[in-house]
Amino acid sequence: MIRHRHMLGITALLLALVLSACGSKQNVLYQPTVTPRAQTQVESAQAASQPTTQSAAQSASTETLGTLEIRAFEMGFKPAQLEVDQPGRYTITLINEGVLPHDITFPDGSQAVAEAGKSASVEVTIPAEGLTFICSVPGHEAAGMKGTISVKSGTVQQPTEEAQADDHGGPAPQIDVVADPNAPPYQRYDPSAPSLAEGSVHEITLETIEMPMTVAPGVVQQVWTFGGTVPGPVIRVKVGDTVRIRLKNPSTSQVPHSIDFHSSLVAWNDEMTSINPGEEKLYEWKAEYAGVWMYHCGTAPALHHIANGMYGMVIVEPAEGLPPVDKEFALVQSEWYLGPQGDLTSLEKAAAAAPAPDYVVFNGVANQYKDEPIVVGTGERIRVFVLNAGPSVDSSFHVVGTIFDTVIKEGYALTRENPGRYGSQAVDLAPAQGAIVEFELVEDGLYPIVTHAFNYVGRGALGLFQAGDGDPHK
Numbered sequence: 001m002i003r004h005r006h007m008l009g010i011t012a013l014l015l016a017l018v019l020s021a022c023g024s025k026q027n028v029l030y031q032p033t034v035t036p037r038a039q040t041q042v043e044s045a046q047a048a049s050q051p052t053t054q055s056a057a058q059s060a061s062t063e064t065l066g067t068l069e070i071r072a073f074e075m076g077f078k079p080a081q082l083e084v085d086q087p088g089r090y091t092i093t094l095i096n097e098g099v100l101p102h103d104i105t106f107p108d109g110s111q112a113v114a115e116a117g118k119s120a121s122v123e124v125t126i127p128a129e130g131l132t133f134i135c136s137v138p139g140h141e142a143a144g145m146k147g148t149i150s151v152k153s154g155t156v157q158q159p160t161e162e163a164q165a166d167d168h169g170g171p172a173p174q175i176d177v178v179a180d181p182n183a184p185p186y187q188r189y190d191p192s193a194p195s196l197a198e199g200s201v202h203e204i205t206l207e208t209i210e211m212p213m214t215v216a217p218g219v220v221q222q223v224w225t226f227g228g229t230v231p232g233p234v235i236r237v238k239v240g241d242t243v244r245i246r247l248k249n250p251s252t253s254q255v256p257h258s259i260d261f262h263s264s265l266v267a268w269n270d271e272m273t274s275i276n277p278g279e280e281k282l283y284e285w286k287a288e289y290a291g292v293w294m295y296h297c298g299t300a301p302a303l304h305h306i307a308n309g310m311y312g313m314v315i316v317e318p319a320e321g322l323p324p325v326d327k328e329f330a331l332v333q334s335e336w337y338l339g340p341q342g343d344l345t346s347l348e349k350a351a352a353a354a355p356a357p358d359y360v361v362f363n364g365v366a367n368q369y370k371d372e373p374i375v376v377g378t379g380e381r382i383r384v385f386v387l388n389a390g391p392s393v394d395s396s397f398h399v400v401g402t403i404f405d406t407v408i409k410e411g412y413a414l415t416r417e418n419p420g421r422y423g424s425q426a427v428d429l430a431p432a433q434g435a436i437v438e439f440e441l442v443e444d445g446l447y448p449i450v451t452h453a454f455n456y457v458g459r460g461a462l463g464l465f466q467a468g469d470g471d472p473h474k
């Protein structure tokens with residue numbers, strides 16, 4: 001069993017920089033622009049106005065230690081975590097890049113208000129223990145518009161209990177990993193479902209590859225994979241087929257691995273046993289039942305091997321096949337519990353009785369199909385194979401703006417031709433459950449893909465289908 005080193009690398013400095021904002025935001029170590037003390041008030045005002053400040057409401061006080069620029073957008077601040085070298089009086093310039101009015105409000109009531117596209121400034125005194133700030137427009141703090149300014153070697157003041165109680169989604173996760181601007185960009189996982197494998201006997205080699213992976217912009221984890229991707233490859237066969245998996249653990253691996261196909265009927269202590277680095281093993285199974293199935297590594301602690309990326313989807317079609325549709329996709333929901341930058345994910349976090357994942361993702365990477373939507377034709381018939389790989393959080397799979405007319409979940413079927421014309425809005429998937437859903441997107445536009453457990457939508461569980469050109473108005 002591997003010894004875990006996750007928390008050892010976290011320094012006191014990192015703890016002071018704990019990110020309280022939601023998962024998609026980056027934690028930025030901010031260096032303020034320091035205005036020399038000798039500058040005159042006029043020069044100081046000019047400095048504060050560069051490059052975008054329009055109405056720096058300079059107070060009567062004489063000099064500040066510097067100017068901090070904070071950008072507002074819907075719904076957050078950029079950066080949300082700032083650090084200054086020393087306590088004292090600072091000018092805060094709010095640059096509103098959003099389309100709504102926003103403000104920045106400090107606990108003593110100091111405030112700068114900026115209309116959309118405008119800027120405003122306020123002076124505040126930052127004590128040694130730091131300051132919190134929010135946007136006081138109703139609902140904006142709860143939606144994520146809050147942040148902290150800490151002083152080097154000081155302690156970040158935590159949001160008040162009252163402030164946290166306002167957040168109907170529950171407290172935002174504390175991401176203790178500082179985003180690395182030099183991290184490699186993430187690799188987009190192709191969401192297209194593969195076509196049915198030809199023939200009835202399938203020889204598949206799967207290597208357990210341990211490698212670094214960018215799981216969100218700037219966040220790299222040392223993941224364990226099947227075949228070099230998270231999730232592993234989608235395997236698609238039909239009832240009656242024989243699948244021969246040759247599992248290989250490269251000699252360069254650090255730990256043993258194994259594989260457990262939920263689509264198989266085999267003894268746990270036979271095919272599913274672990275193999276050491278440098279070993280290989282044949283796992284043969286016959287597809288007896290149709291469905292969307294999970295496969296995963298079961299090596300102890302299995303929780304960590306799954307949390308660290310070792311899972312994938314098996315689609316078993318009925319022997320007679322599935323009816324043809326226009327487009328097919330495969331989406332695997334899962335959680336990331338971050339370890340230190342570049343290290344393994346945190347087993348300690350994953351093992352919490354009430355799991356609080358840093359990210360909940362579709363196909364391994366936070367928000368990847370929001371960044372680049374999945375394009376389909378308007379009115380096309382869409383089939384999505386969905387799996388919740390967990391390891392621990394339930395999914396409520398939902399596509400905003402449509403209704404599933406067909407759902408086959410764990411052997412239960414809602415069919416399009418049902419006499420009452422019933423439909424489905426969300427499919428509940430406990431960890432290791434899978435479903436097939438079918439639907440159409442009736443007009444050009446964008447249709448968000450979410451888990452309707454909405455506290456996770458801000459933590460990476462957001463994608464988009466783009467029907468047609470994505471514009472419903474032309």
Ligand SMILES: [Cu+2]
Pocket residue numbers: 224256257258297298299305310
């Ligand atoms: Cu493993």
